Amino acid sequence: MAVFAGAQAEVVHVAIDHEGLTPDELEETIEELESQDRGIKFLYTIPSFQNAGGTMMPQQRRDRICEVSAAHPVLIAEDNPYRLLGFEGQTARAMRADDENVVYLGSASKMFTPGLRVGWTVAPDSLATILCLQSEAPVLSPSAFAQEVVAGCLEKYDWRSVLDEYRVLYGKWAQTLMDAFDEHMPDGVTWTRPEGGFYSWITLPQDVDSYDLCMEGIDKGAEIFTTTLKKAMNA
Numbered sequence: 344m345a346v347f348a349g350a351q352a353e354v355v356h357v358a359i360d361h362e363g364l365t366p367d368e369l370e371e372t373i374e375e376l377e378s379q380d381r382g383i384k385f386l387y388t389i390p391s392f393q394n395a396g397g398t399m400m401p402q403q404r405r406d407r408i409c410e411v412s413a414a415h416p417v418l419i420a421e422d423n424p425y426r427l428l429g430f431e432g433q434t435a436r437a438m439r440a441d442d443e444n445v446v447y448l449g450s451a452s453k454m455f456t457p458g459l460r461v462g463w464t465v466a467p468d469s470l471a472t473i474l475c476l477q478s479e480a481p482v483l484s485p486s487a488f489a490q491e492v493v494a495g496c497l498e499k500y501d502w503r504s505v506l507d508e509y510r511v512l513y514g515k516w517a518q519t520l521m522d523a524f525d526e527h528m529p530d531g532v533t534w535t536r537p538e539g540g541f542y543s544w545i546t547l548p549q550d551v552d553s554y555d556l557c558m559e560g561i562d563k564g565a566e567i568f569t570t571t572l573k574k575a576m577n578a
């Protein structure tokens with residue numbers, strides 16, 4: 344969101360459910376925006392183990408979203424850094440694999456280490472040059488050293504086995520978290536049970552102020568990362 348805000352994008356949200364982005368609501372939103380003559384630059388979606396819901400889109404839904412987007416047409420940005428992080432090794436086809444008009448975004452951050460800040464894109468030819476120029480404009484070049492490290496890992500290292508180990512580890516951590524939620528969460532709180540990736544979405548009862556809860560958590564040493572703690576920033 345912060346990146347989109349920095350580019351002065353006007354972001355229109357589409358509802359998600361327990362299986363991620365909902366195609367019917369997507370279609371309605373696109374039609375509504377078209378009826379207002381508002382141009383749509385692209386649809387941004389995280390199909391696998393979504394940040395922050397932890398949801399996994401079934402194949403049928405991915406296909407339907409590609410269909411809806413192609414019909415209008417709207418470009419899809421498929422941000423898929425958690426794709427290979429299913430706890431049981433399960434994964435899903437990239438939307439890009441079935442639709443050449445999808446811009447696929449991957450990241451070494453979630454596979455190796457976040458500090459590298461190296462990612463990659465698979466984009467339609469018509470966009471590739473523009474994307475390179477856009478990425479070079481603010482930073483000249485992403486770190487050549489970090490890119491070499493990632494290239495070395497991919498070429499010379501058995502990174503698939505390492506990912507297998509990470510997946511098992513992440514699965515154990517997630518199970519620990521779920522066990523703790525089961526034991527300690529009060530009545531009225533619900534949460535998603537992720538099958539991969541890093542995220543679970545907690546829904547609080549209507550009368551609980553999440554801001555106050557965050558502040559209490561910070562006082563007790565919890566790390567809170569959010570772009571919506573406006574009250575804190577204004578204080």
Ligand SMILES: Cc1ncc(COP(=O)(O)O)c(C=O)c1O
Pocket residue numbers: 389394422423424449450451452457460461462
């Ligand atoms: C969906 C998604 N895309 C991209 C990123 C950022 O990845 P990178 O570290 O490669 O910038 C994150 C980080 O949390 C993320 O959740």
